[in-house]
Amino acid sequence: MQTEAFVLTRVGAAKTAFQRKELAVAEPLNGEVLIESEAFGLNYADVMARLGLYREAPPLPCVIGYELVGKIIKVGQDVPTSWIGKRVLAFTRFGAYARHAITTLEAVQEIPEDMKAAQALPFATQGVTAYYMTHIVAPIQHQDNVLIHAAAGGVGSFLIQLAKLRGATVFANTSSDQKVPYIKSLGADYVINYKKSAYQTQLTELLGGQRLHVSYNPIAGKTSKIDLNLLGPGGRLFLFGGADLAQRKGLLGKLKFLWEMGFILPIGLMMLSENILGVNMLKLADSQPLLIKNSMKALLHLYEQQQLELPEIKTYRAEQFAEAHEALGSGKTSGKLVVEWD
Numbered sequence: 001m002q003t004e005a006f007v008l009t010r011v012g013a014a015k016t017a018f019q020r021k022e023l024a025v026a027e028p029l030n031g032e033v034l035i036e037s038e039a040f041g042l043n044y045a046d047v048m049a050r051l052g053l054y055r056e057a058p059p060l061p062c063v064i065g066y067e068l069v070g071k072i073i074k075v076g077q078d079v080p081t082s083w084i085g086k087r088v089l090a091f092t093r094f095g096a097y098a099r100h101a102i103t104t105l106e107a108v109q110e111i112p113e114d115m116k117a118a119q120a121l122p123f124a125t126q127g128v129t130a131y132y133m134t135h136i137v138a139p140i141q142h143q144d145n146v147l148i149h150a151a152a153g154g155v156g157s158f159l160i161q162l163a164k165l166r167g168a169t170v171f172a173n174t175s176s177d178q179k180v181p182y183i184k185s186l187g188a189d190y191v192i193n194y195k196k197s198a199y200q201t202q203l204t205e206l207l208g209g210q211r212l213h214v215s216y217n218p219i220a221g222k223t224s225k226i227d228l229n230l231l232g233p234g235g236r237l238f239l240f241g242g243a244d245l246a247q248r249k250g251l252l253g254k255l256k257f258l259w260e261m262g263f264i265l266p267i268g269l270m271m272l273s274e275n276i277l278g279v280n281m282l283k284l285a286d287s288q289p290l291l292i293k294n295s296m297k298a299l300l301h302l303y304e305q306q307q308l309e310l311p312e313i314k315t316y317r318a319e320q321f322a323e324a325h326e327a328l329g330s331g332k333t334s335g336k337l338v339v340e341w342d
Helices: 044-050 117-123 125-137 154-165 177-185 199-207 222-230 243-247 250-261 266-272 281-287 289-304 318-330
Strands: 002-008 018-024 032-042 067-075 087-091 100-104 108-110 145-148 169-174 190-193 212-217 231-239 275-278 313-317 336-340
Touching: 018 318, 032 087, 032 117, 032 318, 044 243, 044 318, 067 100, 067 117, 087 100, 087 117, 087 289, 108 289, 117 125, 117 154, 117 289, 117 313, 117 336, 125 154, 125 281, 125 289, 145 154, 154 169, 154 212, 154 336, 169 177, 169 199, 177 190, 190 199, 199 222, 212 222, 222 231, 222 250, 281 289, 313 318, 318 336
Parallel strands: 145 169, 145 212, 169 190, 212 231, 231 275, 313 336
Antiparallel strands: 002 018, 032 067, 032 100, 032 336, 067 087, 087 108
């Protein structure tokens, strides 16, 4: 059996980095399912992989992608055949940029037949990342002061809503006034445009003598050190991406990125009662796959209960794949980007 896929063959611009090819489909192994895809989602980690900046990515050539919606058409051993024909939202350890993809049964969540693929996909990588940080590893406490970087993005869109559900005061950081109405519509209490002036200056003024309790930071670089200095006792700095690294050129740029993050001594964190938490959903999926499944289930339940709104969704056809990838990498998009197969 053959399938069609967008294969990452080289580092660079999306038009040249990916090739649309026919590939052989593997057989699902023990505990795995084979899914025929309707659509897949894009995440910023995919951009980092395309630029050669994501260490977890498979060796080239490879098929990347973390999530898809489709129907299970074949199952491996120890998977009940009753799963065949079910429509699911699935988290994959790469391979989602294909019409057919394999993942473990523990990483799929059944969804309604009438739910559009584009409506379900935000609840995979982006939604699960936000839910894990706000509700599982270090839950937000009522009246916490929370800073959310890249607030208009897919993860940011969920973070704002989940933080408000837990009673936090949300300070949303963004790069454009055009994104402000969208961010406010999600419930953010204050919106900061860091292009106008240093976000730490604006935030300090808004806090009015209080300290920050939580920062959700997918940027890293010098913002890590800035955010750490804004935290009070018991504060938590979540680092779940390195978007700033994509702006650095060459080895010197990468070294400067690391230097600007600073060097942290554990005893210093203990004395100040501050916390730095690294989040890599791929690693969590490897070691705790049911965490992914249960988080997707919880998010879909909140959505069904009308406690969560979908982020803005931009849908592209498969022939527009390169355009979608470049748009995500530009930093000018909001919400979720989805690619539907023709």
